[in-house]
Amino acid sequence: MGSNGNIPANLPIFDGKNWDQWCSKMRVIFNFQEVGDYVDGGYAQLGENPTEAQRTAHKAAKKNDQKALFYIHQCVNSKVFDKISESKTSKEAWDLLTKYYGGDSKVKKVRLQSLRRQYELLQMKSDESIADYLSRLGSFTSQMKSNGEDLTEQSIVEKVLRTLTPKFDMIVVAIEETKDLSQLKLEDLQSTLEARELRVTDREAETEIERALMAQSKKGSFDDKKKKWKKGKFKSQKENFSSKEKSDLEDRPEPSSTRGGDSRKFSGKKKTTDRSQVQCFRCEKFGHYAYEYKKFRGGSNKGKTPKKAEEEANLVQDDSDSDPVMLMATTCESGKDSEVWYF
Incomplete structure (x- = not known):
């Protein structure tokens, strides 16, 4: 100062x-x-x-x-x-x-009654330190003394011991068994409690660190197991899918079961087929596909079926992957030989 x-x-x-x-x-x-x-x-x-x-x-x-x-x-x-x-x-x-x-004597009495009630209900908070709690308690005792209350140091010490949190139960029992409370000073009690508080705080910190490390280790182990499980599951699903696809391709019916169809579009891989069982849609003969009709026909009208031209159904198909288109031919009543194609 x-x-x-x-x-x-x-x-x-x-x-x-x-x-x-x-x-x-x-x-x-x-x-x-x-x-x-x-x-x-x-x-x-x-x-x-x-x-x-x-x-x-x-x-x-x-x-x-x-x-x-x-x-x-x-x-x-x-x-x-x-x-x-x-x-x-x-x-x-x-x-x-x-x-x-x-205040006068009447005001002091009323104030003292209020302070006594608060003093009796005073308890140490779970997140409060010994120094903070004793400071708060000291503020109440000072106000009570200034309003005429006679508080002995022994009564204050006893108040402290019975209002501590449960983590101080062991040290409270030790003090009550080994110390004479009538001779125990409040400052000595505070130093003893603060030493105990420091020891408990250090142990709690170590426990929290151990828990954090254990949780991290468990999480890492769980993540590894989860990755391995996902990897194994994906591999199993892939193998099952491949075997199933292979089985489906093997079980798929031969092109001979399809009248005049093209096996290149429906098969997963190129297969050798018995052309003697393949029937053409255009000439209804066996041994070739509809897109090979002109090749087998030799570019002429040889091999044409007895059906009339106006009643003939024609299938037009190219080598692309598009769906086949059916065309129908008809004749007019005028007797002309021209054909009209409908899509």
């Missing part, structure tokens, strides 16, 4: 909240500046016909009182200052602040 002319640089500012905490800090400042007595009891006024010594003592007392009043003014914000701006002495200003924010 720096100072300028014996004035602390960082003074506690009271904003209407945490009166007990601010009051404790101000008491320390008053005692350090040797003006605490003037804040509590004020100073005597001069009587009639004072002596020189009395005048000198009164002047020094008034100076110290104004010094205390100055600290009070410097340690409150503007809203609080408005309540004490008319005060002439430090005692008068302090009494006003105590009345506004400290």
